[in-house]
Amino acid sequence: MKQYKIAVIPGDGTGPEVVREGVKVLDAAKERFGFDIEYTWFDYGGDRYLKTGEVLPENAVDKLKKYDAIYLGAIGHPDVKPGILEKGILLYLRFALDQYINLRPVVLYPGVDTPLKDKGPEDIDFVVVRENTEGLYAGAGGVLKKGTPDEVAIQESINTRKGVERCIRFAFEYARRRNKKKKVTLCGKTNVLTYAFDLWERTFYEVAKEYPDIETDYAHVDATCMWMVKNPEWFDVIVTDNMFGDIITDLGAMIQGGMGIAAGGNINPEGVSMFEPIGGSAPKYTGKNVINPLAAICAGQMMLDYLEEREAAAAIENAVKEVVSKHLKSLSAGKMGYSTTEVGDLVAKYVKEGV
Amino acid sequence: MKQYKIAVIPGDGTGPEVVREGVKVLDAAKERFGFDIEYTWFDYGGDRYLKTGEVLPENAVDKLKKYDAIYLGAIGHPDVKPGILEKGILLYLRFALDQYINLRPVVLYPGVDTPLKDKGPEDIDFVVVRENTEGLYAGAGGVLKKGTPDEVAIQESINTRKGVERCIRFAFEYARRRNKKKKVTLCGKTNVLTYAFDLWERTFYEVAKEYPDIETDYAHVDATCMWMVKNPEWFDVIVTDNMFGDIITDLGAMIQGGMGIAAGGNINPEGVSMFEPIGGSAPKYTGKNVINPLAAICAGQMMLDYLEEREAAAAIENAVKEVVSKHLKSLSAGKMGYSTTEVGDLVAKYVKEGV
Ligand SMILES: CC(C)[C@H](C(=O)O)[C@@H](O)C(=O)O
Numbered sequence: 220m221k222q223y224k225i226a227v228i229p230g231d232g233t234g235p236e237v238v239r240e241g242v243k244v245l246d247a248a249k250e251r252f253g254f255d256i257e258y259t260w261f262d263y264g265g266d267r268y269l270k271t272g273e274v275l276p277e278n279a280v281d282k283l284k285k286y287d288a289i290y291l292g293a294i295g296h297p298d299v300k301p302g303i304l305e306k307g308i309l310l311y312l313r314f315a316l317d318q319y320i321n322l323r324p325v326v327l328y329p330g331v332d333t334p335l336k337d338k339g340p341e342d343i344d345f346v347v348v349r350e351n352t353e354g355l356y357a358g359a360g361g362v363l364k365k366g367t368p369d370e371v372a373i374q375e376s377i378n379t380r381k382g383v384e385r386c387i388r389f390a391f392e393y394a395r396r397r398n399k400k401k402k403v404t405l406c407g408k409t410n411v412l413t414y415a416f417d418l419w420e421r422t423f424y425e426v427a428k429e430y431p432d433i434e435t436d437y438a439h440v441d442a443t444c445m446w447m448v449k450n451p452e453w454f455d456v457i458v459t460d461n462m463f464g465d466i467i468t469d470l471g472a473m474i475q476g477g478m479g480i481a482a483g484g485n486i487n488p489e490g491v492s493m494f495e496p497i498g499g500s501a502p503k504y505t506g507k508n509v510i511n512p513l514a515a516i517c518a519g520q521m522m523l524d525y526l527e528e529r530e531a532a533a534a535i536e537n538a539v540k541e542v543v544s545k546h547l548k549s550l551s552a553g554k555m556g557y558s559t560t561e562v563g564d565l566v567a568k569y570v571k572e573g574v
Numbered sequence: 575m576k577q578y579k580i581a582v583i584p585g586d587g588t589g590p591e592v593v594r595e596g597v598k599v600l601d602a603a604k605e606r607f608g609f610d611i612e613y614t615w616f617d618y619g620g621d622r623y624l625k626t627g628e629v630l631p632e633n634a635v636d637k638l639k640k641y642d643a644i645y646l647g648a649i650g651h652p653d654v655k656p657g658i659l660e661k662g663i664l665l666y667l668r669f670a671l672d673q674y675i676n677l678r679p680v681v682l683y684p685g686v687d688t689p690l691k692d693k694g695p696e697d698i699d700f701v702v703v704r705e706n707t708e709g710l711y712a713g714a715g716g717v718l719k720k721g722t723p724d725e726v727a728i729q730e731s732i733n734t735r736k737g738v739e740r741c742i743r744f745a746f747e748y749a750r751r752r753n754k755k756k757k758v759t760l761c762g763k764t765n766v767l768t769y770a771f772d773l774w775e776r777t778f779y780e781v782a783k784e785y786p787d788i789e790t791d792y793a794h795v796d797a798t799c800m801w802m803v804k805n806p807e808w809f810d811v812i813v814t815d816n817m818f819g820d821i822i823t824d825l826g827a828m829i830q831g832g833m834g835i836a837a838g839g840n841i842n843p844e845g846v847s848m849f850e851p852i853g854g855s856a857p858k859y860t861g862k863n864v865i866n867p868l869a870a871i872c873a874g875q876m877m878l879d880y881l882e883e884r885e886a887a888a889a890i891e892n893a894v895k896e897v898v899s900k901h902l903k904s905l906s907a908g909k910m911g912y913s914t915t916e917v918g919d920l921v922a923k924y925v926k927e928g929v
């Protein structure tokens with residue numbers, strides 16, 4: 220029997236609650252599809268930081284490297300200054316584990332409410348491949364004459380051929396495997412960011428030559444946001460840099476029904492990948508059993524898909540679709556018509572029984 | 575009688591067609607409200623560049639400085655490599671004339687179709703104040719080992735205390751004058767762009783102290799995009815940097831009904847300002863008399879408001895509202911149910927007669 224070793228980081232706020240339901244669903248899947256998962260729990264997050272003063276222990280990365288994947292709840296604590304945990308845990312792990320792809324499916328499930336008029340599941344079905352280790356996220360920059368009227372603050376976007384190329388290549392491979400519209404759209408700002416996106420553009424069209432079966436397209440980031448709202452059906456796979464990716468994936472989460480359902484993978488195809496619901500720790504709902512666990516469940520589904528347990532992943536996807544179309548009144552915390560636990564139970568039941 | 579000297583740059587593609595209707599409406603306003611406009615026409619744009627090899631003549635900026643305002647159609651020519659005209663004319667003029675504010679009202683007029691479900695004119699009514707001379711638009715950066723596997727491309731966002739402060743101050747003043755929700759939201763990415771947005775954040779809260787009557791708020795750029803789609807009614811005045819401003823204003827244009835109606839001002843409060851429809855030159859519609867001139871007409875309206883011809887500006891606004899709610903079938907080129915000229919005629923008629 221296949222056995223996977225999964226590092227679980229429940230994290231802050233409602234993270235532990237949604238991860239609990241995610242694990243419940245993963246357990247249902249492993250029973251039905253005959254593989255095993257060994258979970259190891261890590262207490263990284265705000266509480267630990269407040270107690271120990273340490274964001275991550277020194278050996279965290281070495282430890283995590285030993286797992287088949289990482290399953291993350293949420294990072295962000297109301298008593299910790301914004302930025303410290305996000306940078307110290309989430310971004311740190313993405314970089315240290317070289318998870319160079321942030322993969323964000325934007326899919327509207329039947330029965331889910333989108334804020335867009337006249338758009339249905341057949342219109343909203345694409346994937347964003349976001350570069351996850353470079354660009355403005357490099358943390359490069361500096362400040363001169365801080366606090367004076369002459370202050371200058373510089374933030375640098377650093378892009379390497381290697382980083383850009385592996386990301387673009389992943390996007391083309393993904394479009395091929397996805398086998399839907401077979402199109403990759405580069406989202407950039409070639410007319411203004413002439414250094415960074417010149418590299419992106421050249422690399423994009425060079426790599427594209429190796430994929431004659433895949434159509435290419437280009438859109439400025441500002442236009443991309445417009446089309447996502449107006450014509451989301453134009454997209455299949457969008458590839459973009461870290462900062463633009465951050466922006467368009469949140470917009471994508473919104474059009475697919477919001478944070479209640481949006482999940483993402485931080486992928487290192489040659490290393491350890493990390494899967495997370497993208498909604499944040501939602502501290503005000505903590506402990507109330509009202510938060511929507513579907514995003515965490517979908518993150519678990521992405522994780523199984525990534526581990527090539529494709530049947531199990533498909534079963535979770537079907538179960539989630541069943542729950543949102545047949546049961547939930549809304550995807551918002553407190554408005555689902557079911558508690559967090561009940562939603563987890565429902566999905567687990569459908570995974571076990573099949574739908 | 576007051577007399578204004580306006581520099582008109584019709585530009586490329588459908589620019590001349592929409593500017594023609596804009597001027598028609600401005601003429602109607604000047605007759606009714608008793609002021610005079612002297613237009614001087616400039617042929618800057620793609621055709622001139624293709625003929626002369628020169629993007630802008632050397633003395634362009636000195637010449638334009640002599641006018642009360644600049645009225646711009648659109649820049650962008652299908653036979654010119656993207657970037658050349660945008661950088662050489664539009665961005666160049668913004669910088670050279672120190673038009674440090676890009677002002678973008680996002681207002682849904684009654685009768686206009688928004689792609690957002692359940693949102694009406696009472697929900698979509700805010701203004702984006704975009705910094706217009708710094709940030710990633712500085713053009714700073716470079717490339718190392720170009721064309722090799724080791725290539726590194728760097729793009730820098732440069733932010734100065736002076737540039738940030740004058741922009742933020744403008745936003746607070748604007749919220750006060752606007753006198754609606756009296757709220758300014760800083761849109762940034764403080765948790766990742768720790769150099770640039772540290773300066774922005776500090777300056778924001780310092781300036782805010784001088785405006786105790788104005789509420790402050792902060793949203794990350796990714797969250798801003800989500801709220802614009804989900805809860806646009808939360809916003810009153812949003813202030814942000816050049817790149818994020820570019821992105822959120824296009825998203826804003828879309829939720830207010832699209833490029834057919836979206837106008838912007840490039841403002842130098844102590845110098846010469848430039849007003850433009852933000853939709854681009856739409857070359858494929860050129861010469862067909864089908865493009866929607868309302869965005870250009872609204873740019874003219876912003877220009878008059880800026881010149882403090884407030885009654886005339888209000889009359890144009892009312893006329894536009896009348897035309898979109900009573901006449902047009904759609905705001906899209908070719909689908910309006912009227913030609914470009916007819917739309918201009920209608921607005922001009924309502925401006926003359928009043929509504
Ligand atoms: C929490 C934050 C640092 C993070 C990011 O900006 O990448 C988040 O917005 C995301 O998209 O995963």
Ligand SMILES: CC(C)[C@H](C(=O)O)[C@@H](O)C(=O)O
Nearest residue numbers: 410411441660661664665820
């Ligand atoms: C044409 C382009 C350079 C410009 C910009 O990026 O500022 C446009 O998108 C805008 O928003 O006015």
